[in-house]
Amino acid sequence: MTQYVYRFGGGVDADGAPTDSTEARNLLGGKGANLAEMANIGLPVPPGFTISTEMCTRFMNEGGVYPDSLTEEVKQGVAHIEKITGKTFGDAADPLLVSVRSGARASMPGMMDTVLNLGLNDETVEGLAKTSGDERFAWDSYRRFIQMYSDVVLQLDHDSFEEALEIAKEDNGFFTDTEMESQHWKALVAEYKGLVEEQWGKPFPQDVNDQLWGAVSAVFGSWQAERAKVYRRLNDIPAEWGTAVNVQAMVFGNMGETSATGVAFTRNPSTGDSAYYGEWLINAQGEDVVAGIRTPQYLSKAAREEANAKPLSMEEAMSETYGELTNVFDLLERHYRDMQDIEFTVERGKLWMLQTRAGKRTAKAALKIAVDMANDGLITEEEAVARVDPMALDQLLHPTLDPDAKRDVLTTGLPASPGAACGIIVFDSDTAEHRTEMGDDVILVRVETSPEDIHGMHAAKGILTARGGMTSHAAVVARGMGRPCVSGAGGLSINNETKLLKIGDRELKEGDTLTIDGSNGQVMAGRVKTIQPELVGDFGVLMEWADKVRRLGVRTNAETPQDCKVARDFGAEGIGLCRTEHMFFETSRITAVRQMILAANEAGRREALAKLLPEQREDFRQIFEVMVGLPVTIRLLDPPLHEFLPHHQSEFEEVAAAADVGVETLKQRANELHEFNPMLGHRGCRLGVTYPEIYEMQARAIFEAACEIAESSGEAPIPEVMIPLVATARELELMKDAVDRMAEEVFAEKGRRIEYLVGTMIELPRASLMAGKIAEHGEFFSFGTNDLTQTTLGVSRDDAGRFLTQYVDKGIFPRDPFVSLDVEGVGQLIELAAERGRATRGDIKLGICGEHGGDPASIAFCEETGLDYVSASPYRVPIARLAAAQAALAKRG
Incomplete structure (x- = not known):
């Protein structure tokens, strides 16, 4: 028979739970495993028992029904607590009270439910008053229990109970809860019971066993609360893990001036400094500290003095107990070899430990703690590398808002690209570019962005869109540029004609100041102070250890010299994707691009391409200059031609003048080029097959620029020419012949040769299947996982935001497949292509250049598959370096 209940405290050792710490955490949850371990190493832990995460899964799957065996197991668990405490659950004379708390294997602070003081009723409250010798304490505990149970278990209106408390204090002329006496609490208990009967239709439950099972079910049920689902989605915690329930004897911090409660960290969680950090309250219970019901006091004298606060610290007011506590801090940090987040209670001078867990910390603190512990010999350098969450580095790589600054929050969208930005509102890219040139900081506000917005996005300090998801055009491009972005802010109403932005009843015009926080999606009126990142000291040390x-290998996706420089400074070892189409949208050349597209014949196209050649060559020269000596993968023109076409009369007139043809002729040609599904239409290598002169111009520009840099620097770059959207070996064969031909022409003209490769982007399922044949002509494969995901799933990443969240919530996908690689489906195609490609060409170079190249879980897959490199946006290069190191350590075991 499956065991679901595991006891701790009172000398019980493991009670059948796994001895392996990971297995114990998976079964008992983090809280339960740590309570058992603290008890086992001799720390003062109130006795209790844990109902396992397996029971949570069964409870959810079977519609909230428990197996019969659980009743007896819980009964034995309660008996275990009774034996150790000498108290009896439900005894009117000397009652045992318990807490019922959640405890998932991954910390989810505040996301699930807790019930304290369970076991109180109209009879046991009198017994508690007598045994404690403190009637006020007993009735205070009873009113707390009714209020919490009514909220968590009965799901009654929490505000009505709070309102009743505030009215009671006001009627008695009290300002704080601590001024209330026993008679006041008795009166409030009666009022609370009336509220329960009024709202629930039944009296408050008096049977303590009914109370216990109600609380257990509520805690299990809170695993499916909306806030818990959102937290899991944001932190990549699988729904199938479930939570454990911990039932533990109550100890009381609200039994007078010799009692207290507090929360503490063994180091500063904001800075990582090795100094005790925490808060405490005399004569209080735990929720008083964490819920802000009362203003807590500082734990240490040094912290109190630094804050210039008057109330005594615990170190001063309870010096002996504080000494005990700091000894526990040191013991736990050495035992767990990590900074700990601790909850404690002092009951009439006796210290009790209620929880310990690895403390949440900022990225700055995480780096410092890991490096300091490694330098002190507490952990190894490799363990330090494994300790830091790669995605947390985002906090260090982008500007952030001053946490102390005031915020006038207008609305909240999706945190699409981290960092914060302040600037004036502009509604189009041309204005963004113009105002930036005038010296203004701007926020580009659009319904949604398109490739034609690239210059405005580059000019802007931040981007805000009304539509689009976490992988929309705005999000992807903004992350690549290191621009903060809030997307999908549905509360926005944008009028491009009147240049007005409406959010609720607020109206802002072009030129008004706006602040966005791409780390949490907030949109704020006015300017909020930002803090610039500091990438020094511990950051550099940890990156060195990771490398x-x-x-x-870790490369970058970049196509401007500035992005290349940022990426190289962050440790990029080359460029994995340089998208040439972004260069074509520059104001100085878009007319020539449109002339080329709308030309009626090859001669017209070559005439326009001749105008583009010197500018394209200069693009590559500047990139090669920054990346000299490193591989640079350049993707030849990929997007469908319609993205470059004119939309307005003035644009047609400009192109007509440049091409010396009539406007109507151009409009007719544009109409001929219209496609119903351009994403699957005339794009990628299909452009090169039908208009080889386009790829010839780009290849010539690449090799001329490479030879020029080799001449001037003495060190040649290594161009890797990427042919996009290949589906057949013949397509790549034709395009490679064209590139090789241009290379030979340039080498003959320049009198020098340089090393280069020609390969393809694998972004179609057929290309993965035919990888063996394609590798006969391709010297490298770069997996374009953005499009490979779209074509494999048949889902548009720009539109999927409307339903993907529900797909993740319902377990159809474990996570957004455009954020973290669909290993089961798309991953299988990558593995197949890698295997077949290597079978044909043993030295073929394999990399990944989609957005997944900056995602730690996807990087772990790349390590398992044996790819040679990943390529990430410039500001994700450090994340990729750290994630690649962690993947290597995990594979090593």
């Missing part, structure tokens, strides 16, 4: 252990 020692990682196998995967």
Whole structure:
């Protein structure tokens, strides 16, 4: 028979739970595993028992029904607590009270429910008053229990209970809860019971066993609360993990001036400094500290003095107990070899430990703690590398808002690209560019962005869109540029004609100041102070350690010299994707591009391409200059031609003048080029097959620029020419012949040769299946996982935001497949292509250049598959370096 209940405290050792710490955490949850371990190492832990995460899964799957065996197991668990405490659950004379708390294997602070003081009723409250010798304490505990139970278990209106408390204090002329006496609490208990009967239709439950099972079910049920689902989605916690329930004897911090409660960290969670950090309250219970019901006091004298606060610290007011507590801090940090987040209670001078867990910390603190612990010999350098969440580095790589600054929040969208930005509102890209040139900081506000907005996005400090998801055009491009972005802010109403932005009843015009926080999606009126990142000290040390252990190379997706420089400064080892179409949208050349597209014949196209050649060559020269000596993968023109076409009369007139043809002729030609599904239409290598002169111009520009840099620097770049959207070996064969031909022409003209490769982007399922044949002509494969995901799933990433969240919530996908690689489906195609490609060409170079190249879980897959490198946006290069190191360590075991 499956065991679901595991006891701790009172000398019980493991009680059948796994001895392996990971297995214990998976079964008992983090809280339950740590309570048992603290008890086992001799710390003062109130006795209790844990109902396992397996029971949570069964409870959810079976519609909230428990197996019969659980009743007896829980009964034995309660008996275990009774034996150790000498108290009896439900005894009117000397009652045992318990807490019922959640405890998932991954910390989810505040996301699930807790019930304290369970076991109180109209009879046991009198017994508690007698045994404690404190009637006020007993009735205070009873009113707390009714209020919490009514909220968590009965799901009654919480505000009505709070309102009743505030009215009671006001009627008695009290300002704080601590001024209330026993008679006041008795009166409030009666009022609370009336509220329960009024709202629930039944009296408050008096049977303590009914109370216990109600609380257990509520805690299990809170795993499916909306806030818990959102937290899991944001933190990539699988729904199938479930939570454990911990039932534990109550200890009381609200039994007078010799009692207290507090929360503490063994180090500063904001800075990482090795100094005790925490808060406490005399004569209080735990929720008083965490819920802000009362203003807590500082734990240490040094912290109190630094804050210039008057109330005594715990170190001063309870010096002996504080000494005990700091000894526990040191013991726990050495035992767990990590900074701990601790909850404690002092009951009439006796210290009790209620929880310990690895403390949440900022990225800055995480780096410092990991490096300091490694330097002190508490952990190894490799363990330090494994300790830091790669995605947390985002906090360090982008400007952030001053946490102390006031915020006038207008609405909240999706946190599409981290960092914060302040600037004036502009509604189009041309204005963004113009105002930036005038010296203004701007926020580009659009319904949604398109490739034609690239210059405005580059000019803007931040981007705000009304539509689009976490992988929309705005999000992807903004992350690549390191621009903060809030997308999908549905509360926005944008009028481009009147240049007005409406959010609720607020109206802002072009030129008004706006602040966005791409880390949490907030949109704020006015300017909020930002803090610039500091990438020094511990950051550099940890990156050095990470580079020692990682196998995967890390490149960047970049197409401007500035992005290349940022990426190289962050440690990029080359460019994995340079998208040439972004260069074509520059104001100085878009007319020539449109002339080329709308030309009626090859001669007209070559005439326009001749105008583009010197500018394209200069693009590559500047990139090669920054990346000299490193591989640079350049994708030849990929998007469908319609993206470049004119939309307005003035644009047609401009192109007509440049091409010396009539406007109507051009409009007719544009109409001929219209496609119903351009994403699957005339794009990628299909452009090169039908208009080889386009790819010839780009290849010539690449090799001329490479030879020029080799001449001036003495060190040649290594161009890797990427042919996009290949589906057949013949397509790549034709395009490679064209590139090789242009290379030979340039080498003959320049009198020098340079090393280069020609390969393809694998972004179609057929290309994965035919990888063996394609590798006969391709010297490298770069997996374009953005389009490979779209074509494999048949889902548009720009539109999927409307339903993907529900797909993740319902378990159809474990996570958004455009954020983290669909290993089961798309991953299988990558593995197949890698295997077949290597079978044909043993030295073929394999990389990944989609947005997944900056996602730690996707990088772990790349390590398992044995790819040679990943390529990420410039500001994700450090994340990729750290994730690659962690993937190598995980594979090593």
